[in-house]
Amino acid sequence: MPRHSTHVAPGLAHGRVLAALEDLRDRLELPEAFPDAAVREAEAAAASDPPVEHDMTHVPFVTIDPKGSRDLDQAMHLTATADGFTVLYAIADVPAVVTPGSALDAEARRRVETIYLPTRRIPLHPLVLSEGASSLLPGKRRRAFVWTLHLSADGTLSRTELRRAEVCSRRAWNYEDAQASIDSNAPDPMLALLKRIGELRAAVEHERGGASLNVPDVEVDDEDGRYVLVRRRPLPVEDWNAQISLLTGMAAARIMLDGGVGILRTMPPPTREAEAEFRAQTVALGQPWLRGMHYGDYLRTVDPDVSAGLAILHAAASLFRGAGYTAFDGAAPAETMQSAIAAPYAHVTAPLRRLVDRFGLVVCEALANQREVPSWARESLGDLPAIMATSKSAEATRLSTDIIEAASVAHRVGDLFPAEVVSAGDGRGRVQIAEPPITASCTGSLEAGSRVTVRLVTADVEKGAVQFELA
Numbered sequence: 110m111p112r113h114s115t116h117v118a119p120g121l122a123h124g125r126v127l128a129a130l131e132d133l134r135d136r137l138e139l140p141e142a143f144p145d146a147a148v149r150e151a152e153a154a155a156a157s158d159p160p161v162e163h164d165m166t167h168v169p170f171v172t173i174d175p176k177g178s179r180d181l182d183q184a185m186h187l188t189a190t191a192d193g194f195t196v197l198y199a200i201a202d203v204p205a206v207v208t209p210g211s212a213l214d215a216e217a218r219r220r221v222e223t224i225y226l227p228t229r230r231i232p233l234h235p236l237v238l239s240e241g242a243s244s245l246l247p248g249k250r251r252r253a254f255v256w257t258l259h260l261s262a263d264g265t266l267s268r269t270e271l272r273r274a275e276v277c278s279r280r281a282w283n284y285e286d287a288q289a290s291i292d293s294n295a296p297d298p299m300l301a302l303l304k305r306i307g308e309l310r311a312a313v314e315h316e317r318g319g320a321s322l323n324v325p326d327v328e329v330d331d332e333d334g335r336y337v338l339v340r341r342r343p344l345p346v347e348d349w350n351a352q353i354s355l356l357t358g359m360a361a362a363r364i365m366l367d368g369g370v371g372i373l374r375t376m377p378p379p380t381r382e383a384e385a386e387f388r389a390q391t392v393a394l395g396q397p398w399l400r401g402m403h404y405g406d407y408l409r410t411v412d413p414d415v416s417a418g419l420a421i422l423h424a425a426a427s428l429f430r431g432a433g434y435t436a437f438d439g440a441a442p443a444e445t446m447q448s449a450i451a452a453p454y455a456h457v458t459a460p461l462r463r464l465v466d467r468f469g470l471v472v473c474e475a476l477a478n479q480r481e482v483p484s485w486a487r488e489s490l491g492d493l494p495a496i497m498a499t500s501k502s503a504e505a506t507r508l509s510t511d512i513i514e515a516a517s518v519a520h521r522v523g524d525l526f527p528a529e530v531v532s533a534g535d536g537r538g539r540v541q542i543a544e545p546p547i548t549a550s551c552t553g554s555l556e557a558g559s560r561v562t563v564r565l566v567t568a569d570v571e572k573g574a575v576q577f578e579l580a
Contacts, residue, residue: 125519125570129512130228132571137501137508140220143235146212151235154206154213155242161252163274170199170276171299172245173350176283179240180223180232182459184253184278185353187302193267194260194306198357199276201243202252203234203460203467209485221500223462226509232462239461247278254457254470256357264309269360271477288346300346307349310356319451320405321348342413354458355450361473362453365437366445368476372436372469372490374456378448379428390424390532394558404428405451417558419541423531423548424557434465434497436490465493511573517545518575519568525580526563533557540577553579 143151170184186197207213217233224231232239245251257270282290282300290297291304314321358374365371379387391398391407394417398407408425412418429449434456435442447454457473460466471486518524528540531548533555540551540563551563567576 126512126516127228129516129571129573130226130509133505133508133512133573134226137505139224139231139501139505140216143216144212147216148235148237150208150211150213151206151238155237157206159205161273161275163255163272165197165199165255165274166250166277168197168276169279170197170245171280171282172247172278173282173284173287173303173346176285178281178283179244179246180461181245181278181281182461183354184245184276185299185303187299187306189302190259193262194264194302196256196258196260196306196353196356198256198258198353198458199245199251199253199274199278200256200357200458200466200470201245201461202254202273202470203238203243204471205252205273206238206243207234207467209489217464217467218496221464221497222502224502224505226505227513233464234461243461245276245278247281250275250277252276254474256360258356258360260306260309264306264313266356266360269364269477271364271474273474284344284347284350288344291346303346303349303353307346307352310352311348314352314355314451315405315409317451318403318405320408320449321351355454357458358454358456359450359452361455361457361469362445364473364476365455365469366441366453368472368482369440370438370476370482370487370490371455371472372434372465372493373442373445374432374447374454375435375442375444376429376432376446376448377444378446379430383428383430387424387428390557391421393556394420396421419529420531420558423539423541434494436494438487438490465497468493508573511575512570514545514547514549515568515570515573515575518547518565519570522565522568524565526565526577528561528563528577530555530557530559530561542577547575549575549577551577551579555579 168186170186172181172184174181182201184199188195207217213234220231220233223233223239234243243251245253253274253276255272255274255276258266259268261267287300291300362371362373365373388398396411396417408422411421413422435444445453455469456463456466457469458466460470468486468489472482475482526542528542528551531539531541536554537550537552538555538557539548540555540561541548542563555561562580563577564580565575566578567574
């Protein structure tokens with residue numbers, strides 16, 4: 110898909126923007142350097158080489174990630190069988206290098222998640238692990254949790270196995286190169302199989318009643334010290350890749366529920382009021398969500414490249430709120446579903462970047478092999494929902510993007526812009542301008558889904574605030 114971008118005005122990239130981003134880091138109290146004790150433990154773990162019971166280094170795993178990524182959590186190997194497919198999914202064995210109760214464990218609990226900012230990345234673990242000894246880099250022997258997921262010919266999961274093993278990735282694909290290979294006359298065989306399995310899993314999602322929102326992302330790129338806003342739709346290979354991760358997360362949830370212990374990623378269904386409001390918005394936008402049509406089926410008919418479609422997808426995102434983590438030990442919890450996925454689901458595929466995955470992996474590996482769950486993991490499950498709720502990753506991403514957006518138009522206060530109304534009510538709403546790709550507040554008599562001309566009133570870089578008015 111084409112990438113549309115806009116450069117920050119001259120002089121802002123290394124002045125007010127950097128100052129605002131540094132202030133944001135201080136305001137959110139984001140962590141700085143790792144404590145010396147945690148660093149020493151990480152370095153010792155990186156230098157250690159304990160034996161691994163299973164050797165799977167003969168399997169030609171590959172990774173598929175954004176360009177430039179080095180904290181590689183997942184590697185896959187896909188094969189077609191006589192009656193379906195086998196997915197081997199290797200996940201970095203972070204529990205092997207983080208000792209429970211250690212300084213490194215305590216610091217990971219404090220950080221919760223890796224935080225990505227335009228100027229820096231604040232990792233969950235020291236780089237000697239997250240981009241070194243624990244990352245599934247090509248040509249490196251690494252310890253991993255290897256999921257063996259057996260799929261039938263229609264893509265449904267028939268059987269799951271899980272064990273710890275040593276693996277060796279053969280190639281690190283980035284999304285653009287992977288998509289180019291798939292679209293070529295001679296696609297890489299495994300990538301071609303990823304497309305096939307991904308499409309089957311998307312069809313299973315459709316039958317299950319799940320839905321994926323393909324709202325164009327707004328990202329911040331750093332190009333030679335100048336920040337660039339990029340609005341783009343995900344490449345198809347990103348969706349197929351995500352289907353493998355979703356498959357694994359659902360398999361993990363099933364293991365936990367069957368075993369009577371674990372931690373699920375849960376989300377309640379939309380309220381009646383929220384659903385009624387969304388239905389009214391779709392009518393106003395000229396694309397009514399008909400009674401009897403499933404939410405996911407409806408969203409698949411929406412084109413995000415037209416004004417009304419973009420407004421509908423933004424409105425749809427507000428239907429699903431309240432995501433969190435639900436731990437249990439004994440009886441299954443009352444709420445087990447992740448309603449957007451329409452299935453029980455657990456986070457187990459990103460342990461280098463998300464704390465909870467380390468515990469979920471250990472729980473699943475023990476249950477899958479009929480062993481007792483290690484006490485350190487079991488005893489921590491009840492604490493994890495509250496710990497994960499302290500993550501500042503989403504807030505840091507949103508606020509830093511707000512700063513870059515404000516900087517990208519700070520020199521254009523008073524200018525007019527064509528815009529699409531995303532939402533409206535009570536004399537104000539939100540509008541989307543195409544270039545730069547900003548969604549911001551706007552005052553005036555607005556109608557959702559309409560195309561209007563707006564005037565930029567405020568672009569406060571320090572606060573990350575952009576305000577338009579109807580012209």
